[in-house]
Amino acid sequence: MSSEQHLQISEWPKPVYNFEQNPITEDGFQLGRKLFYDPMLSRDNTISCANCHLQFTGFTHVDHAVSHGIEGRKGTRNSPVLINLAWNSSFHWDGGVNHLDVQAINPIQHPAEMDNSLSNVLEYVNDSKEYRSAFFTVFGDSIATSSSLMRAISQFTVSLVSSNSKYDQYQRGEVDFSNQEKRGLKLFEKHCNSCHTAPLFNSNEYASNGLPIDTAYNDLGRYGISKVGSDSLKFRIPTLRNIEHTYPYMHDGRFKKLREVVQYYAEELDREAPYLSEKLKTEMKLSDNHQKDLIAFLCTLTDRSFLYNRRFGFPN
Amino acid sequence: MIRLLFIALLLSFQPVSAQRELDIEFDQDELKDRYEINVLRFYLMSLQFHVSGCEWYAEENSVHLIDLEDASSWKIQLPKEFGKSSIDSISFLIGVDSTTNVAGILDGDLDPIKGMYWAWNSGYINFKVEGKKLDSETKFEYHLGGYLPPFSTARRVSLARNPQKKRMTLRLELKQFLDELDMKELTEVMIPGEEAVLLSDQLSNRFSFD
Numbered sequence: 001m002s003s004e005q006h007l008q009i010s011e012w013p014k015p016v017y018n019f020e021q022n023p024i025t026e027d028g029f030q031l032g033r034k035l036f037y038d039p040m041l042s043r044d045n046t047i048s049c050a051n052c053h054l055q056f057t058g059f060t061h062v063d064h065a066v067s068h069g070i071e072g073r074k075g076t077r078n079s080p081v082l083i084n085l086a087w088n089s090s091f092h093w094d095g096g097v098n099h100l101d102v103q104a105i106n107p108i109q110h111p112a113e114m115d116n117s118l119s120n121v122l123e124y125v126n127d128s129k130e131y132r133s134a135f136f137t138v139f140g141d142s143i144a145t146s147s148s149l150m151r152a153i154s155q156f157t158v159s160l161v162s163s164n165s166k167y168d169q170y171q172r173g174e175v176d177f178s179n180q181e182k183r184g185l186k187l188f189e190k191h192c193n194s195c196h197t198a199p200l201f202n203s204n205e206y207a208s209n210g211l212p213i214d215t216a217y218n219d220l221g222r223y224g225i226s227k228v229g230s231d232s233l234k235f236r237i238p239t240l241r242n243i244e245h246t247y248p249y250m251h252d253g254r255f256k257k258l259r260e261v262v263q264y265y266a267e268e269l270d271r272e273a274p275y276l277s278e279k280l281k282t283e284m285k286l287s288d289n290h291q292k293d294l295i296a297f298l299c300t301l302t303d304r305s306f307l308y309n310r311r312f313g314f315p316n
Numbered sequence: 317m318i319r320l321l322f323i324a325l326l327l328s329f330q331p332v333s334a335q336r337e338l339d340i341e342f343d344q345d346e347l348k349d350r351y352e353i354n355v356l357r358f359y360l361m362s363l364q365f366h367v368s369g370c371e372w373y374a375e376e377n378s379v380h381l382i383d384l385e386d387a388s389s390w391k392i393q394l395p396k397e398f399g400k401s402s403i404d405s406i407s408f409l410i411g412v413d414s415t416t417n418v419a420g421i422l423d424g425d426l427d428p429i430k431g432m433y434w435a436w437n438s439g440y441i442n443f444k445v446e447g448k449k450l451d452s453e454t455k456f457e458y459h460l461g462g463y464l465p466p467f468s469t470a471r472r473v474s475l476a477r478n479p480q481k482k483r484m485t486l487r488l489e490l491k492q493f494l495d496e497l498d499m500k501e502l503t504e505v506m507i508p509g510e511e512a513v514l515l516s517d518q519l520s521n522r523f524s525f526d
Contacts (some may be wrong), residue, residue: 272394
């Protein structure tokens with residue numbers, strides 16, 4: 001089975017991730033999984049990737065507006081979901097990370113996350129008999145390098161594919177939608193799909209959806225990376241798959257409930273907000289009932305076979 | 317039989333000096349009364365040599381991390397092909413090209429462990445110098461990098477030399493580079509942007525080849 005077939009889903013665009021550089025194997029996936037759930041990767045051995053990326057919530061940090069790292073240190077952003085990463089062309093809320101294989105350097109080094117160094121982590125895995133034999137199996141060399149370490153982690157995270165929600169089953173003609181869900185789908189197509197584009201329900205683009213700047217962090221989003229003025233307050237357009245379970249919402253986790261998000265788009269969004277995307281400049285006119293329909297549709301993006309897949313959970 | 321022996325002898329007496337080297341240096345002596353340098357580390361990439369009367373020759377897999385802490389990095393062995401041929405020009409990139417910047421995780425001199433990589437804004441630091449200006453005790457840290465337009469910072473430099481000279485030296489005039497900076501205004505560059513572009517332009521004029 002070639003790795004590309006493994007992630008090729010009919011009707012979906014081709015993945016962005018280059019599987020030729022890092023062919024996915026079962027052993028590689030299992031090695032990545034072990035690393036993902038291993039708290040020894042953090043400086044004080046308390047925090048694994050899974051602390052901030054919990055499976056049952058689409059691999060985000062549930063209930064935390066901004067992520068918490070070692071010694072309870074707070075970050076400045078909400079941990080994003082890890083879903084269908086193979087189709088992302090950039091990572092982080094500001095798109096500052098340009099390749100999945102270099103993303104994990106961030107949490108490992110970040111003082112408010114794992115506060116460790118790549119060399120310490122390499123020393124740790126190279127001191128472990130178990131890891132040495134796993135690295136040998138996967139990469140033909142028992143000594144892990146930055147490259148094999150990062151690619152091993154990617155083998156796991158790139159495999160976190162969610163494509164079996166009620167919405168997908170409806171598309172495949174396996175189940176029917178309720179009338180409310182159908183109405184919600186229509187509204188979604190009209191108001192949201194231009195940015196949160198099916199079937200991935202994201203875009204590899206940056207936009208402002210009009211949120212006022214968060215006063216705690218003054219996060220200017222994409223501008224922080226590009227230093228281009230017109231990129232101010234723009235963030236990556238995130239996927240809405242499994243959105244029912246990935247609260248709180250937005251880069252700073254300012255909304256706790258999906259109802260609040262929909263109400264924001266329908267009633268609170270300031271159409272004159274600076275940098276606001278053209279796509280959001282016209283009033284949506286969504287009644288209470290419309291809003292309920294939209295939420296009913298968003299809930300069809302929940303994929304229980306993903307959230308509860310034992311393969312993605314803590315390794316046995 | 318005798319003829320074979322003769323050939324073997326010929327081969328073993330190949331002069332060792334056929335292997336050529338490129339020395340890299342900076343004006344350590346000239347600057348030491350004025351600056352203390354704690355970190356000096358930079359990439360030279362995609363080296364090309366012009367051999368009199370011939371085409372440009374490009375070194376394969378050409379990436380070199382030059383590091384103050386690693387004396388051996390200041391000498392680059394040139395490919396055998398060069399033998400005694402006379403090189404009259406060099407062309408190289410100060411820093412890392414954009415293709416390499418988006419290539420994911422790499423080993424060797426490009427390993428992020430070398431401290432020349434920004435993780436939060438993925439990309440290489442092309443040139444890093446840290447130290448102190450002695451008269452005013454001003455500390456400085458200049459980390460130059462960034463590959464996204466309009467703030468891309470890798471610079472190609474082409475320089476000629478006298479082909480008769482035996483040793484080949486690429487020299488960085490660091491004192492001139494530092495003298496040119498207004499250290500009252502700017503003591504730190506740690507991110508891609510306008511300042512990194514400006515300093516990279518200035519740096520690209522501070523190499524000489526002999």
